[in-house]
Amino acid sequence: MTIRVISLAVAMLLALTSCAQDSAGYYGTDCGGHAVVVAPKIPDSATFAGETLRLDRYDLRERMDRELISFCYMHSSTLLIIKRANRYFPVVEPILKECGVPDDFKYLMAIESSLLVQTVSPAGAAGLWQFMETTGREYGLEVNSNVDERFNVEKSTRAACAYLKEAYARYGDWWSVAAAYNAGQGRITRELERQGESSALDLWLNTETSRYMFRIMALKTIMESPQEYGFRLTPAQLYPPLAYDTVSVTTGIVSLSEWAAQHGVSYYQLKDANRWLRGSSLINKSGKKYDILIIRQESAHYDPEAIVPHNPAWCR
Missing domain, CATH: 3.10.350 (Membrane-bound Lytic Murein Transglycosylase D; Chain A)
Incomplete structure (x- = not known):
């Protein structure tokens, strides 16, 4: 009888431990079969292009929180971005370095296209970097019905670098450069002047652009430590670079x-x-x-x- 009681106690302890482990993850069920939903950890600060942003101000913290939750619970899309990054980051990173553009802009590219080369937006932006036709041509890409270099990974990356460096020469602030990539340099320049700010982070902007900068930082945060946010992969599950x-x-x-x-x-x-x-x-x-x-x-x-x-x- 004593042995049976001890065995039962051990089994119950193991079951409770298992439930606790499940509850610590982002997805799964508790011991009663109920879905477990966990809020992702918000870091004390975030960095982008060598610049650090403390997240102790309520609005900055909550904007970051929104995007972390979005990426964690739209987990199929986030998981695919991580898988594809194993193929495309090795191609893009050396070009960014060669062109003098911060490495973190690869996350902007991931936000733009989810790392799908064939992506075309409803507005007509295309490729990994989501160039519009006119902007692509302006930065040296051939765009017509026969050849569209917005879909050329290397050439579109070099064109994006040219745009980003031009924007940095204007603003001297990589946050504003990222915002301008989404909203256009004209709009960001006007708003900086009208609102009397030096960085786009502090601008009152439309929802899409306001979220854009924090989406980049949130994706970077997750991709630097995916296990902390519930994403667990083996090497065999990543998409290999192609030769x-x-x-x-x-x-x-x-x-x-x-x-x-x-x-x-x-x-x-x-x-x-x-x-x-x-x-x-x-x-x-x-x-x-x-x-x-x-x-x-x-x-x-x-x-x-x-x-x-x-x-x-x-x-x-």
């Missing part, structure tokens, strides 16, 4: 599907790697050089054991 060979062409291509077959890939693989090719052919009357990516076959197939997290914190 390509580059084929340069200076003439048109009548049939991209035939050209793809000649280079050992499917039409789908060709278009997926080169989303800037907008049609079924490439028109090139000017003799311009285009670099077309061809995925290497060893990179086209998953090897879960070979996937290395770009940021070790993603898979602790």
Whole structure:
């Protein structure tokens, strides 16, 4: 009888411990089968582009809280951003560094497009950096029905860097640069002058732009310590970087599907790697050089054991 009582007590203790562990997470159920909802931790401060923002002022703290809650409970979208970051951050980070733009702007890119190269907004903004047609052309991108370099990861990143550096030369404040990326430099400049502020963080703006800066900081906070916010991944669950060979062409291509077959890939693989090719052919009357990516076959197939997290914190 004594042994049975002890065994029962141990089992109950283990069950209670399990319930407590479940309750500490962001998702799950308690011992009664009820859904557990936990408010995410709000940090004392947040940093962006080397600038620190203390979150002890009520409005700043609550704006940050809103975005942390949003990312934690729209968890499918956040989880996919972390997975995709393992593929795209290694491509974008060296370009940001080369161009003298703070590394944290990769989180702005993630906010803009959820790291989906093919993203097109209802307003017509396209690509990872969500350039509008006119803005893309202004910063050196070719944009037409045949070629749309807003979907070219490297070229659009360089164009974004040019925009960001130009904005920084105007404001001298990276918070304002981020706000201008969302609302436009004209609007932010007018509001800074009208409201007598030196940083966009203290401006009274429309809801979208007001939230935008805190969405960037919240996503950065989560992606730097995803386990603290309920996101648990293994290396095998991340999307690996893809390796390509580059084929340069200076003439048109009548049939991209035939050209793809000649280079050992499917039409789908060709278009997926080169989303800037907008049609079924490439028109090139000017003799311009285009670099077309061809995925290497060893990179086209998953090897879960070979996937290395770009940021070790993603898979602790």
